[in-house]
Amino acid sequence: xxxxxxxxxxxxxxxxxxxxxxxxxxxxxxxxxxxxxxxxxxxxxxxxxxxxxxxxxxxxxxxxxxxxxxxxxxxxxxxxxxxxxxxxxxxxxxxxxxxxxxxxxxxxxxxxxxxxxxxxxxxxxxx
Numbered sequence: 001x002x003x004x005x006x007x008x009x010x011x012x013x014x015x016x017x018x019x020x021x022x023x024x025x026x027x028x029x030x031x032x033x034x035x036x037x038x039x040x041x042x043x044x045x046x047x048x049x050x051x052x053x054x055x056x057x058x059x060x061x062x063x064x065x066x067x068x069x070x071x072x073x074x075x076x077x078x079x080x081x082x083x084x085x086x087x088x089x090x091x092x093x094x095x096x097x098x099x100x101x102x103x104x105x106x107x108x109x110x111x112x113x114x115x116x117x118x119x120x121x122x123x124x125x126x127x
Contacts, residue, residue, distance in 0.1 A: 027106075030063035032056075052122040060117040066108030068101045 038052045075084035086092055090102045109115060
């Protein structure tokens with residue numbers, strides 16, 4: 001028996017909301033393509049020139065790393081003392097005038113060194 005705090009209602013049961021479908025909060029695949037081109041040219045008997053071009057995130061693909069996980073808004077308590085939970089979709093947020101993102105929208109993108117496409121050029125002389 002799992003006991004208590006590991007479930008929604010504290011009874012040790014399911015740890016997911018039954019109204020939210022399976023794999024709803026999955027993020028899209030992350031991808032990144034880096035490329036390097038180099039060329040070596042001899043400039044005389046003892047001298048060489050090496051040129052390099054490096055491109056990071058060539059496809060300029062955004063990799064999302066966060067998604068809005070709050071699915072329900074707390075509603076107005078009813079006369080019988082029951083406080084309803086309202087599913088947080090774009091229409092509900094607009095009607096309530098809230099400044100939050102709808103459930104399942106992306107909230108963050110990759111925090112690596114090169115989020116956007118970057119190009120680096122290099123030139124080296126060997127003598």
